[in-house]
Amino acid sequence: MENITFKIYSNINSLPENWDTVAASNHFLQKPYLNVLQHTAPVNMECFFIGIFDSLELIGVSIAQYINVDHLESFGERDHCLKTYVRNFVFKNFCSHVLFLGNNMITGENSFVFEKKVPAKLISKILIDCTQSLITYFKNKKIKIHIVTYKDFYKAFTKELKEYDFHSMYEFNTQPNMIFKLEEEWKNGNDYINALTKKYRDQYKRAHKKIEGITTSELTLEEIIHHEERIYELYHYVAVNAPFNTFFLSRNHFSFFKKQCGKRFKIFGYFKNEELIGFHTILLNENTLETYFLGYDETHQKEHMLYLNMLYNMTAFGIENNFKKIIFGRTALEIKSSIGAKPIEMSGFIFHTNYFINYLMPKIFSKLEPEVSWQQRHPFK
Structure with a gap:
């Protein structure tokens, strides 16, 4: 696969005709759902659809989302504590422009799908290249991306990604799926x-x-x-x-x-x-x-x-x-x-485009992630 390229679309009317054939295994990456995202996305979200090609053949599809935290009415009002206020201040001032490679609206492996087996090394490179392309797109619009997040991956695939372009990126674990x-x-x-x-x-x-x-x-x-x-x-x-x-x-x-x-x-x-x-x-x-x-x-x-x-x-x-x-x-x-x-434990990767803040990401993220204490139940005989 030496001739791998990608194209980023902002309108589903421009997607290749065989898009849904390639995305047949996941309805969250097919045109009907993507049309929902395009026309009824949250007011602070912009969606992008990524076609991945081997020469001229579409072999994979993916999704990315930009979120402008400045336009959010609330981060959630359940927990009124110092940690919550600190988290909200940090997001407003240092993380207000966030780029997701994947779908921030749902849980699970819904970031991409390929119609043929593609090695993790190549997927890793595609994700990084798409990220840089989108960062440049927003830079040209005078918008600086602060945070880039890749979500959600099961542990086995996370381990593979860490062998390549993701090796130095901070891996985070949120609540399980x-x-x-x-x-x-x-x-x-x-x-x-x-x-x-x-x-x-x-x-x-x-x-x-x-x-x-x-x-x-x-x-x-x-x-x-x-x-x-x-x-x-x-x-x-x-x-x-x-x-x-x-x-x-x-x-x-x-x-x-x-x-x-x-x-x-x-x-x-x-x-x-x-x-x-x-x-x-x-x-x-x-x-x-x-x-x-x-x-x-x-x-x-x-x-x-x-x-x-x-x-x-x-x-x-x-x-x-x-x-x-x-x-x-x-x-x-x-x-x-x-x-x-x-x-089921799932992981993601995250980095800040500011070198100093990114260096502190392991400490910062652990302070911002809400703590959840719970007891697993076992209801069956």
Whole structure:
């Protein structure tokens, strides 16, 4: 592969015709989802789509995102402590222009895909070259990139990258990705419930009883549009109360997503006396069920254990529709482990374009990353 080149696009209408064929194994890198990013990206985000060629043949696709932290309404308001204030000050003043090679909006290996086997040495060089090209692009626009981040990689691939261009870059570990590998013998929700120990069957029964009187249904596009403001209100409540955020979705994100991805993207609404009090979303990604954003009314969440019931409902959907695993992401680790998800460590790489600050990156990053103390649960017999 001596004739490897890449091209960076800012508009999906310019992408090669066979883009989706190359990206066939990952819906998060296919045109329908990329169109969602292009048209409903957070206000502080700009997206780029990268085609990788062997001579004239497209062999791989990737994604990059620029985030302007200065335009962010909030970093997250849950944790009010000195460490949080220091973190926010540092981000505003020294890390306000961030470049991600990968997708900062979702968890998992969604940075790139190749239709043929490509050695890690070559992938490493491509990622670095794309980075430099984008830094130059922003420099020409009088924007200085402060931070560059590569995310998320499983440990085996991280080790390979460190043998090449990433060898001197700071490797960071954030909260693990909670992944639930579903057993083949489970054919329905009852099979799953019967596999639980008594303690966790009782937890399921308590949650199930709490949600009595709540109607759950998949929303059509028309219903999503009808409830758009309420959906955003519920999403925004959860997002702003998270420990840390670098973006907020646009108000029409969910309806546009549904228009683009159709049956692959589903929103389930939770109604009490015809009032929408919560929702969760999922994306059908080949044999993997990807959980996406959700929202709820805090008062009803406590009363009806909405969040836990959403996790159970997503699990039942995954089992009944023959998915092999569910990607639950890296929040609420303990409650997700209580339904069966297990923590899978993932890594990323990060560097600051200021040499002195980059030298201190190991110390700085450890001070900024929110600490999470949790106990892994083991719900099965």
